[in-house]
Amino acid sequence: SQQGEEDPQALSIQEGENATMNCSYKTSINNLQWYRQNSGRGLVHLILIRSNEREKHSGRLRVTLDTSKKSSSLLITASRAADTASYFCATVRDDKIIFGKGTRLHILP
Amino acid sequence: EPEVTQTPSHQVTQMGQEVILRCVPISNHLYFYWYRQILGQKVEFLVSFYNNEISEKSEIFDDQFSVERPDGSNFTLKIRSTKLEDSAMYFCASRDDRGPHTEAFFGQGTRLTVV
Numbered sequence: 001s002q003q004g005e006e007d008p009q010a011l012s013i014q015e016g017e018n019a020t021m022n023c024s025y026k027t028s029i030n031n032l033q034w035y036r037q038n039s040g041r042g043l044v045h046l047i048l049i050r051s052n053e054r055e056k057h058s059g060r061l062r063v064t065l066d067t068s069k070k071s072s073s074l075l076i077t078a079s080r081a082a083d084t085a086s087y088f089c090a091t092v093r094d095d096k097i098i099f100g101k102g103t104r105l106h107i108l109p
Numbered sequence: 110e111p112e113v114t115q116t117p118s119h120q121v122t123q124m125g126q127e128v129i130l131r132c133v134p135i136s137n138h139l140y141f142y143w144y145r146q147i148l149g150q151k152v153e154f155l156v157s158f159y160n161n162e163i164s165e166k167s168e169i170f171d172d173q174f175s176v177e178r179p180d181g182s183n184f185t186l187k188i189r190s191t192k193l194e195d196s197a198m199y200f201c202a203s204r205d206d207r208g209p210h211t212e213a214f215f216g217q218g219t220r221l222t223v224v
Binding site for chain 1: 113140142144150151152153154157159164165198200202209210211212213214215216217218220
């Protein structure tokens with residue numbers, strides 16, 4: 001299966017701390033993307049990293065990709081209450097976008 | 110900002126009935142997707158659609174399911190003979206055809222409840 005697997009499944013941190021989520025996958029990919037989902041809502045694209053890239057930044061987000069280990073990490077710096085959501089990695093190969101199981105992030109006030 | 114819209118937001122149907130979930134993708138997009146998310150669980154790929162035909166489908170997407178682009182703007186998912194376990198959120202997504210390195214835009218989903 002191409003599916004990504006995130007860890008941890010759930011993460012609670014204090015506001016202002018950094019949050020790190022990891023994703024592992026099994027097959028070759030074109031790129032890897034991270035999405036956020038607020039409870040019961042649609043998925044919102046956060047960041048895309050191509051298979052030939054190793055690191056990418058967007059605002060408070062930092063994504064790394066290690067294709068030799070088939071793994072990626074998402075770092076959210078200086079977390080805020082509004083970052084509370086589920087975060088999914090998605091691997092892209094040809095026409096298929098396959099999501100992992102997600103990490104539920106809870107930012108404590 | 111362009112967005113993917115899905116209707117209805119919530120559909121309740123009797124077991125055994127057929128339902129059609131509707132999506133309007135972003136107008137210049139050419140790749141379309143349907144996903145399913147059972148409450149609180151993972152987002153499962155159902156099908157991708159490009160150039161008026163299915164390009165990929167998962168094991169979940171069996172003969173009970175079909176997709177159609179009936180009029181050049183709508184993209185529908187038909188579920189025949191619904192079962193209780195079809196209850197889930199169904200998400201439509203679209204992306205443009207500038208290669209694989211483009212993001213997918215998701216609708217807000219249709220919550221399907223089979224009773």
